[in-house]
Amino acid sequence: MENLTLEGSAKTPSVTFTTDGKLELKGRSIPENSVEFYKPLNEWIDAYGASPQTQTVVDIKLEYFNTSSSKCILDLFKKLEGINGKGTDVSINWYFEEDDEDMEEAGEDYQAIISLPFKIIEVEEI
Amino acid sequence: MELGNIYRLYKTMEEENILLSFKGVVTSDLLTSVLQIMETKMDYLEESPKTKKKVFNVLVECLQNLYHHIDVNEESSPQREFIEAKSALFLIAKEDDHFMIRTGNYVDKENAKDLTEKLEKINSMDKVELKQYYQEVLNNGSLSDKGTAGLGMIDIARKSGNKLEYQLLDVNDFASFFCLNVKIN
Numbered sequence: 001m002e003n004l005t006l007e008g009s010a011k012t013p014s015v016t017f018t019t020d021g022k023l024e025l026k027g028r029s030i031p032e033n034s035v036e037f038y039k040p041l042n043e044w045i046d047a048y049g050a051s052p053q054t055q056t057v058v059d060i061k062l063e064y065f066n067t068s069s070s071k072c073i074l075d076l077f078k079k080l081e082g083i084n085g086k087g088t089d090v091s092i093n094w095y096f097e098e099d100d101e102d103m104e105e106a107g108e109d110y111q112a113i114i115s116l117p118f119k120i121i122e123v124e125e126i
Numbered sequence: 127m128e129l130g131n132i133y134r135l136y137k138t139m140e141e142e143n144i145l146l147s148f149k150g151v152v153t154s155d156l157l158t159s160v161l162q163i164m165e166t167k168m169d170y171l172e173e174s175p176k177t178k179k180k181v182f183n184v185l186v187e188c189l190q191n192l193y194h195h196i197d198v199n200e201e202s203s204p205q206r207e208f209i210e211a212k213s214a215l216f217l218i219a220k221e222d223d224h225f226m227i228r229t230g231n232y233v234d235k236e237n238a239k240d241l242t243e244k245l246e247k248i249n250s251m252d253k254v255e256l257k258q259y260y261q262e263v264l265n266n267g268s269l270s271d272k273g274t275a276g277l278g279m280i281d282i283a284r285k286s287g288n289k290l291e292y293q294l295l296d297v298n299d300f301a302s303f304f305c306l307n308v309k310i311n
Contacts, residue, residue, distance in 0.1 A: 010158050030161075030186050032154055032193055033273030064179065066186050067277035071269050099176045102183060102285055105257070113265050 001051070004044045012037050013062060017044050021053030021088070026061040026126070029069040038072035042079055049083035056080070056088045061095045061126045062103070070106070077114045084116055091117040097126050139217075147217045152192045160189065164218065171220065181225045181310055184285050185218065187278045188227050188308060192216065194274050195231050225310045230303060238294050238302045248279055249289045256284045286310045 001019055008014035013027035023045075031037055048056075058080060065073065077092065084090040092114070094107035107120040139147060145167055146160065164185060168178045192214040214231035233241060251259060260280045267276050283290055291307035 010162065030190075031273075032157070032190055035269060035273050064183060064186065066183075066190060067275045067281050068190070068269070068273045070264060070277060070281075071267070071275040074264055097175065099174075100179055101176075102180065105284075109257070109261050109264065112261055 001047055004040065015041060017041070017048070019048065019053075021056045022059070023056065024059040024061065025073075026059075028063050029065040029073070031066075032068065034066075034068040034072040038069075038076060041076060045076070045079045045083065049079075049086065049088075052083060052086075052088035054088060056083070056090045058090065058092045059095065060092065063097075063126055065106070074110065074113065077110060077116065081114060081116055089117075092119070094118065094120045095123050095126055096120065098122060098124055142217070143219045143221050145218045145220055147215075149215045150213050152189065152214050152216075154193065157186075157189050157193060161186065177225075177310075180285055181227075184282050184308060184310055185227055187282050188229050188306070189216065191278050192229055192231055194272050195233065223311065227308045227310070229306045232297070232301045233294070233304045235300050235302050238304075241304065242294060244279060245290055245292055248283045251283075253284075253287075256280060260284060282308055 003019055004015060004017040006012070006015040008027035011028065011031045013025045013029045016022070016024045016026075029037075060073070080090045080092070092110075094110065096103035096107060104120060104122070107118075111118045111120065146163060148156070148160065150156075161182070165178075165182065168181065173181070195214070214229065216230075217226075217228040219226040219228070248256070248259075260277060263277055263280065264275070269275055279290065286308050288309045288311070291309070293305045295303040295305065297303050
């Protein structure tokens with residue numbers, strides 16, 4: 001199985017999913033229709049779940065995301081919930097920039113819905 | 127149009143403190159450009175990162191609403207002899223201490239009632255209720271074929287921190303014109 005790496009664009013985040021159990025989304029996720037973008041990410045997690053590392057760490061470092069992406073991000077977290085406890089312990093780190101209350105609240109929204117260890121981390125700059 | 131009207135239009139936009147305006151068909155490429163222009167303008171206005179992010183987020187949702195709306199019209203009413211229906215209007219203004227995003231677009235009359243009910247529901251909610259409503263729709267809803275989540279208006283209300291000012295104008299037997307004003311502090 002190979003790593004999944006995608007460069008970021010004006011409307012999509014950079015993706016670095018590696019087989020050593022580190023998954024990172026970074027940048028902005030604002031495509032009009034997010035489904036197509038997130039499909040290969042979900043497929044990668046499915047494949048990874050078949051032989052995962054004992055620890056899987058997910059870093060979400062988003063500057064902006066739209067409501068179309070918010071649903072796809074939830075589906076991605078639900079997929080991770082599905083592989084959690086099956087040979088791997090999944091944890092999520094949700095990063096937000098200082099004073100960005102909206103992004104902090106967005107983290108709280110997912111924290112309320114998802115039953116995985118979910119840390120919300122304030123940083124100076126993403 | 128009389129030549130003098132160009133000046134009147136200019137003066138009106140000047141008085142309304144318009145930073146950017148557009149009337150026409152909203153495409154994906156147009157949105158990419160508009161968002162890029164607005165980011166540059168906000169850097170130039172030396173807005174705080176917090177304001178910049180808020181305005182950008184709300185703008186994305188408002189403009190993508192217009193984008194998806196146009197999509198609906200093409201698919202559901204190809205028979206309509208109403209080319210205007212495919213075009214929309216948006217204005218972005220900066221007034222004293224706040225930004226205003228104003229949009230205008232046609233909606234099918236049959237959808238106007240649902241839209242009114244949704245906006246009334248959103249406007250009746252306080253901050254905490256909006257958060258709960260957002261989480262409920264996020265968790266229980268599903269994406270349409272167009273990738274819309276039914277969360278746009280809730281998100282706009284949440285992030286702007288203000289009630290959504292709107293009006294649906296009767297224009298003919300099958301369409302209404304939807305006017306939306308979003309104030310961002």
